[in-house]
Amino acid sequence: MNNEKRVVNPNVDIYENESNFTLFVDIPGATEEQVDIDVNGDVLTISAATSLTISETYRAQYVERNAVNFSRSFNLKNSVNTEKITAEYKDGVLAVVLPKKEEVKPKKIKINTSGNLIS
Numbered sequence: 043m044n045n046e047k048r049v050v051n052p053n054v055d056i057y058e059n060e061s062n063f064t065l066f067v068d069i070p071g072a073t074e075e076q077v078d079i080d081v082n083g084d085v086l087t088i089s090a091a092t093s094l095t096i097s098e099t100y101r102a103q104y105v106e107r108n109a110v111n112f113s114r115s116f117n118l119k120n121s122v123n124t125e126k127i128t129a130e131y132k133d134g135v136l137a138v139v140l141p142k143k144e145e146v147k148p149k150k151i152k153i154n155t156s157g158n159l160i161s
Contacts, residue, residue, distance in 0.1 A: 045069070045112070047091070047108065047109050047110060047111045048110055048111070049110075049111045049112075049113055050107065050110050050111070050112050050113075051052075051113070052067050052068050052069050052112045052114055053067070054066065054067050054068075054114060054141070057080040060112050060142075060147060061141060061142060061147065062121045062139050062140060062141050062142060063089075063122065063139075063140040063142065064138065064140070065116070065137070065138040066136070066137055066161050067088055067112045067114065067133070067135065067136040067138065067139070068100065068134060068135060069088075069092075069112050069131075069134060069136050070092075070133065070134040071092040071110070072090040072112070072134070074091045074094045074131045076091055076092060076093075076107055077089075077090045077131055077136060078090065079129055079136075081118075081124045081127065084118045084119060085115055085116070085117055085118065086115065086118055086122075086124075086127075086138075086140070087114070087116075088112070088114050088115075088136065088138065089110070089112060089114075090112040091109070091110070091111050092110050092111075092112070093109045093111050094107060094108070113139075120138070120140065120143075121139040121141065121142060121143060121146045122140040122141065123142070123143050127135055127139065129139070135159060136148075
């Protein structure tokens with residue numbers, strides 16, 4: 043039996059609206075305490091280390107399930123306000139909200155019709 047943990051890139055969906063990017067990350071089998079979210083410079087890293095606990099009264103006959111290390115990194119490209127990142131974890135799915143910096147949010151430009159630039 044191999045007790046070595048494999049490292050897996052979790053599946054991620056990324057959504058965007060005017061104010062935020064939101065990541066939905068599949069991390070099945072992890073508890074909230076096993077999930078880490080770190081920002082180092084412009085890199086966001088999500089990681090988790092799952093474990094399997096089986097009673098010692100059982101002896102393995104055949105094992106397909108293993109403990110897994112999840113890890114995935116994202117380059118934020120200086121577009122996210124890292125001080126306001128929030129996260130929520132439920133039923134094996136981590137949602138991470140990445141608020142956009144004000145300078146990268148879309149802006150509506152008003153058109154002046156009474157100017158003198160065009161004759």
